[in-house]
Amino acid sequence: MSTETQYWLTMLAQLWHVYERDRQLAIHRRLIADHYRTDMLARVGREYRRPFLTAAAAGTVVAVGLSVVAIVGDAAWVWSLVIGLLIIAGVISFWGIYQSHRMALLRSPRYRKKIHRLKHTVHFSRLAKTDWKIHQEQQHLFQQPNIVNGLNALPPALRNQRAVSILYALLYTGQAASMAIAVAQYQRGDSVRGMTPTDIRELLYQTKAADES
DSSP states (O other): OOHHHHHHHHHHHHHHHHHHHHHHHHHHHHHHHHHHHHHHHHHHHHHHHHHHHHHHHHHHHHHHHHHHHHHHTTOTTHHHHHHHHHHHHHHHHHHHHHHHTOGGGGGOGGGHHHHHHHHTSHHHHHHHHHHHHHHHHHHHHTTSHHHHHHHHTSOGGGOSHHHHHHHHHHHHTTSSSSHHHHHHHHHHTOOOTTOOHHHHHHHHHHHHHHHHO
């Protein structure tokens, strides 16, 4: 194996692990964003549905009072009012709960001040700080001098994790004798014979394990 090929194997492995770390961090950021929105909606939604539940509870209390009147006064016609009130209370309660779980609620101008206050609470500040730290790490990944040099040496269309993994496998298995040949094979759409994407992924994970051992 030539020195150039060995250099590119090392460089491509480093690039792949940077892309993999960036992918994992992006997943983490999406989970934090989902957590942030879900928790924010839970707090805003609680305030939104409170008047609906209050109105429904009041309607239920009135319905109970009317049912007592119907029983004591033997007024059968009152039962239609009781049933009507219970239905209305149920609809109001359902509608309030349903609307309080819609993400569109967070865009309502009505709750802008409340959301602004919540953003400065300990819980949401901690989530925001964690997201910012992850973002900073993502930015740093592609600012490392060796990574910048490696990316600049690749054609723009090949600056992605899939391309890097295939180039590595072509060189590693000897199906490409040099980097230039590997690039040409990839651009032609050639696949790595005898290896699935999962095999290539496991191979590249082993390079990380070897570096750490």
